[in-house]
Amino acid sequence: MLETTQSERLGIFTRALSGNTPQETSADTKTKMRVQNLDFYYGNFRAIAGVTMDIPEKSITAIIGSSGCGKSTLLRTFNRMGDLVGHTRVRGSVTLDGENIYDRNVDVVLVRRRIGMVFQRPNPFPKSIFDNVAYGPRLLGVGGKALEQIVEQSLRDAALWDEVKDKLHQSGLALSGGQQQRLCVARTIAVKPEVILMDEPCSALDPIATYKIEELMIQLRNEYTIVIVTHNMQQAARVSGLTAFMNMNPDRAGVLVEFGPTTQIFTNPAKKETEDYITGRFG
Amino acid sequence: MNQTQNHPRTSAPLLGMSKAHFARRKITNIVMLSLTGAATVLAIIPLLWITLYVTIQGSRFLNIEFFTQLPTPVGVPGGGIVNAIVGTGLVVGVACVIAIPVAIIGAFFAADYPNTPLGLAIRFGTDVLSGIPSIVMGIFAYTIIVLPQRRFSAFAAGVALAIIMLPLVLRTTEEMLKLVPRGLREGSLALGASNWKTSVQVLLPAALNGVVTGIMLAIARAAGEAAPMLFTAFGSTGLVTDLNESTATLPHTIYIYAMSPFKDWQEKAWAAALVLIALVLGLNILARALTWWRARQMGLNY
Numbered sequence A: 001m002l003e004t005t006q007s008e009r010l011g012i013f014t015r016a017l018s019g020n021t022p023q024e025t026s027a028d029t030k031t032k033m034r035v036q037n038l039d040f041y042y043g044n045f046r047a048i049a050g051v052t053m054d055i056p057e058k059s060i061t062a063i064i065g066s067s068g069c070g071k072s073t074l075l076r077t078f079n080r081m082g083d084l085v086g087h088t089r090v091r092g093s094v095t096l097d098g099e100n101i102y103d104r105n106v107d108v109v110l111v112r113r114r115i116g117m118v119f120q121r122p123n124p125f126p127k128s129i130f131d132n133v134a135y136g137p138r139l140l141g142v143g144g145k146a147l148e149q150i151v152e153q154s155l156r157d158a159a160l161w162d163e164v165k166d167k168l169h170q171s172g173l174a175l176s177g178g179q180q181q182r183l184c185v186a187r188t189i190a191v192k193p194e195v196i197l198m199d200e201p202c203s204a205l206d207p208i209a210t211y212k213i214e215e216l217m218i219q220l221r222n223e224y225t226i227v228i229v230t231h232n233m234q235q236a237a238r239v240s241g242l243t244a245f246m247n248m249n250p251d252r253a254g255v256l257v258e259f260g261p262t263t264q265i266f267t268n269p270a271k272k273e274t275e276d277y278i279t280g281r282f283g
Numbered sequence B: 001m002n003q004t005q006n007h008p009r010t011s012a013p014l015l016g017m018s019k020a021h022f023a024r025r026k027i028t029n030i031v032m033l034s035l036t037g038a039a040t041v042l043a044i045i046p047l048l049w050i051t052l053y054v055t056i057q058g059s060r061f062l063n064i065e066f067f068t069q070l071p072t073p074v075g076v077p078g079g080g081i082v083n084a085i086v087g088t089g090l091v092v093g094v095a096c097v098i099a100i101p102v103a104i105i106g107a108f109f110a111a112d113y114p115n116t117p118l119g120l121a122i123r124f125g126t127d128v129l130s131g132i133p134s135i136v137m138g139i140f141a142y143t144i145i146v147l148p149q150r151r152f153s154a155f156a157a158g159v160a161l162a163i164i165m166l167p168l169v170l171r172t173t174e175e176m177l178k179l180v181p182r183g184l185r186e187g188s189l190a191l192g193a194s195n196w197k198t199s200v201q202v203l204l205p206a207a208l209n210g211v212v213t214g215i216m217l218a219i220a221r222a223a224g225e226a227a228p229m230l231f232t233a234f235g236s237t238g239l240v241t242d243l244n245e246s247t248a249t250l251p252h253t254i255y256i257y258a259m260s261p262f263k264d265w266q267e268k269a270w271a272a273a274l275v276l277i278a279l280v281l282g283l284n285i286l287a288r289a290l291t292w293w294r295a296r297q298m299g300l301n302y
Helices: A002-019 A071-077 A108-114 A129-139 A144-157 A177-189 A207-220 A233-239 A262-267 A272-278 B002-006 B019-059 B064-068 B082-112 B117-131 B134-149 B154-179 B182-190 B195-223 B227-231 B250-259 B263-298
Strands: A031-042 A045-056 A060-065 A088-096 A115-118 A195-199 A225-229 A242-248 A254-261
Touching (some): A129 A144, A254 A262, B117 B154, B134 B154, B154 B195
Parallel strands (some): A060 A242, A115 A195, A195 A225
Antiparallel strands (some): A031 A045
């Protein structure tokens, strides 16, 4: 009896997975980022404990797990956004192409140029649409015709160009929530980062806007390494190649329970905790 | 439309709400509303009264000459206070050049690193500084600039006013920077912008309305200070554009003229007071207009 219910529940994901066209993750896929024994502390509180995972290049890796288990915190260690909050400490390493981004002589600004981020709430600057996208390239000294081309290409890549091409000089804040989020994606890819981190990018969006962002991610994964934190398990099933499931230890530290190909995590999880979570049964 | 039809209003009384209870609540509401209204009116009365009184007193002696002519000796009709108007502009200009950059850069630090020793020191220091009476600033500028140079100067007056403006501009800027959503800052940093670029290109523009308002209010406050002028700008009957010379200023002129026993000088004091009030009011209105205009430009709704 229980078996049937469970397989029925898993059916949702089978349908979601059928929409997913998983990339071939062959053995020779290059590892883009490698997380090793990562601990993250806010003051004395350990928010992340001993996370180890390899993120392959040009693919989408999803991080799922219940609220407060440290998904966002983990994601924010990947481009050192966690540094911004005072009294934080990191142990272990996060490497990008073999280079530890927490190394003493690493310039955090350069790390963030290579690892971009899209946030939970769309956060366009209170500037025009053009200036929003041009912001990053301008930091690198790009101007004139080249800048215009980058802005147009980035907006096209973010599937926003047709909607905004006639009002590039209007405020980015005048756009709808979904458009704002795509503007933030355009802004991020305008600096051609190697990795794009997405922190629940659809949680503030309606289903249609969510669909558009997912389409966008699937297009972008051919060129970028994407790591997405999501509450929406079907979203993870739809877009990602690999899925990481996180949970909270009794001491409230976030740990990585299971990490593997998305199809396996959703259809044949190795750990009971994972199965309980994705079938909607906790504890 | 449809909703009201589907859910017609019932006239049944709500649970536990007797008629007397309802009446009492209504009366309480009216009483409180009247009280707050009265307090508001009381708060505006001094402003209206002063403005009206000075306008009536001052406008009688106001004419074009008053803005374009130098002062005349006692008893000689005509003449103006162009020297005091230019002097105030000069002194306030010096104060702005000194205070605004320091205040804004200091505010960035205090907002970015609020819990560092230096950040705490900035906040505490500016709070104390804004509580120090302006006459002390005058004596301070007198001691460190006027005495060693052995002359009163517009520059010394500018320094005194700069110290008055500094905490006002710094604290308003800091508060405005803190109101900028954290997401904007993170968005910029995530694009590989340095802290400095983020501050200048994202945070400052987003906070600019408040910053400009703070600057305008600080200017208005500084322009009206008479006490420090006694020790620094000192006063002059001629038109001065040299920072190393003593110069007349509006508040100081008002003080001298109003205290004099001569009727025509006292009349000119009223007119000068009107000019000063108009200047301060004008700056305030300008600050509001700029804020409104920029908010419209950016498509922001605040």
